[in-house]
Amino acid sequence: MNRKTLVLSATFGLLAPVLAGCGGSDGGSDGGDPIVVGTTDQYEATKDAPAPLDPAAAYDVGIWNILRQTVQTLMYVPRGGGAPVPEAASSCGFTDRENQSFRCKLREGLKFSNGDPVTAEDVKFSFQRALSIKDASGVYALLSNIDTMETNGDSEVIFHLKASDATFPYKLTTPVAGIVSPKLYSANKVRDGFDVDGSGPYTFKGEVKDNTLVKATFTKNPNYKGDLKVLNDKVEMRSFEDADAMGKALDSDDIDVMTRAMSPEQVQAMLKKPKDGIELTEMPGLEIRFLGFDTSAPNAKEKAVRQAIAYAVDRGELISKVYSGMAEPLYSLIPSSVATHTNSFFNKYGDRDLAKATSTLNNAGIEAPVKLTLHYTTDHYGSGTQKEFEVLRDQLNSSGLFDVSIKGEEWKDYRPKQIEGEYEVYGMGWFPDFPDPENYIVPFLDKDNTIGSPYVNSTLRGQLIPQSRREADRSAATKTFGEIQNIVADDVPVLPLWQGKTYVAAREDIAGVEWAVNPASELQLWELRRGSVDPT
Structure with missing residues (x-):
């Protein structure tokens, strides 16, 4: 097995992945079949957590991996890391030296997946509901430094902070800062069940059994306008009881990618004896x-x-x-x-x-x-x-x-x-x-x-x-x-x-894995594609 030496930058955002094993095959862009991703994350609606997919309540990397595909944020951390850049916004920035006033202008033509326009009032509503609901998960604390918000027309929103916060642009990249529609989300309570709607790169459909999400289907959103380049048409994510069951699904070609969380035994086995047709990607871990x-x-x-x-x-x-x-x-x-x-x-x-x-x-x-x-x-x-x-x-x-x-x-x-x-x-x-x-x-x-x-x-x-x-x-x-x-x-x-460390195993005809799962185990499914040629 050929291994590359990984050099870590002293800066968080500049971590790069390492590939181990066989290289991917040559080929073109994504084909017609959905790319199937496996996970051991469990998604269950319970009495204590009736709204597992509501951005105002969700505070778990597995659930955020669903929300990041579907609910759009004003900013995002770009491929390869670095400072946040505009996503739903066309521009964002502090307007004072004290880092207490932050202004964002929305992209033109921004729409929810149902075709309704996204406005500055929708942004304000989304932030305010998270702060009003104050869910027991504590996720609202990411936004708790906001003092007041104001809008200027349909396309501009201004955040006034209680105290200086140079990290505020990063907080705008998190799912609790995702933009949702007042037509579908209540201002004062969470949205129970497994429905999630937004203006992100994908629409979402869940297959639920016994109050548990067993399969999530992400379909490219035709109304999406943002900075992300979506390199596939559809991705399925299937939840497995444990890593062994997920590994068997990869071996039998039932899934294309095995993500969080592979077992230590699986990783060691693949490192010692690579499997034909499967590539193991290793990334420096932030867990x-x-x-x-x-x-x-x-x-x-x-x-x-x-x-x-x-x-x-x-x-x-x-x-x-x-x-x-x-x-x-x-x-x-x-x-x-x-x-x-x-x-x-x-x-x-x-x-x-x-x-x-x-x-x-x-x-x-x-x-x-x-x-x-x-x-x-x-x-x-x-x-x-x-x-x-x-x-x-x-x-x-x-x-x-x-x-x-x-x-x-x-x-x-x-x-x-x-x-x-x-x-x-x-x-x-x-x-x-x-x-x-x-x-x-x-x-x-x-x-x-x-x-x-x-x-x-x-x-x-x-x-x-x-x-x-x-x-x-x-x-x-x-x-x-x-x-x-x-x-x-x-x-x-x-x-x-x-x-x-973060490890992901994928079939060799799947490209983009090194970007689709970052060192924080966050899924960026829009990066996956069939074939080795990067169309970007």
Whole structure:
């Protein structure tokens, strides 16, 4: 197998994919048959989450992978990364030096998929409903810095922000900022079920069984006007129970592309022995995994307990036993491939120091063993999660300092309980909403954070986070982000564990995979095509 050496830029948006295995075949453009994409993401409507596809409620990479195809945003991050550029808008930009007033002008002839014109009032409505609904997922927090909005005619919308925010253009690229029609979406409540309509590159039709979406069909939207080049006419996405079932579908030619989430065993097998007619694409990963702590719970509220866990965890052993070749140790919330990263947790705790873990508990007057339950989701982050938590349990128990048990639950039950604070210690994964280091900090540490953490640090919230947002030159915020990471390492409201790589397997007649699935595991289905010639 020929492997290319991957060179990572220090800037988030300049990550490039690597191809492994056989090259694609020569050929022309997309044929008549739909391209079929497999995923292990599950889409279920439940009592706690009745509207899985509403942009005002959805805060999950799997669901965003549907919304990004169908609901158009004012801006988007272009192929290959970099600063956001206009999508539904023809132009966007700050109009003041303080980065508090942002103006966008819509493209001419912009239409929803049903042919209705898209106006500035529709944009204002879409943002306001997300802020009004204030869904428990916390996704509205991406827009919570908006103070007021005004329109100028049918084509111009102006956002006035509460405070300076140089990352606001990135937030306009996220699905919660997607434009929806007031005819189809209520201003004050979510849209239940599996209908989704917008002005994006595709229309959507779902096949639902027992309140679960089993197949999504994306058909090229004839009314789409935007910056994206759609290189196929139709894509089907099928949901599989697990990675093994998805792999069998690829082997039997039932699907063309296998996306999130391949199992570690599948990746290792393909790396060691490539399969004829199948190409494996490897990308530097932006996914992170971490333990979260309810800092108001009986044991986790003690900083010494959280610090002792940080001393007792062995990331190297965890990765070698579970994710060999698919992950690397993470010593900060900000991955090493993202600018402003510092190894704050390694600098403070090193790798597994049981003597210091013991003295930390002793100095705080905490009697060992500390009893804890570590919670994890059985079906959301891939097949390795259970084994990962078994290794963590064994590491902590072998220290003699902890009496740890583990408990797994399906995501549909796990996520509501986690948000409500029912877990003292829990596992979470994160894919970035947008390419800026802030998005690895604010969702977990600021007010209205997405994990429902009660942890409050006034220096972080009142000084450092607002200070980082004022820097239009993001490299100028490096010192500020360094201070943030050091505070997190000292207080341990979360414990970073590892960052992953992204792998996608596809049949060799499918081109564009390296752009269709980016390092954040976000699907850009418009990039897929049959044949190796790029018509762009």
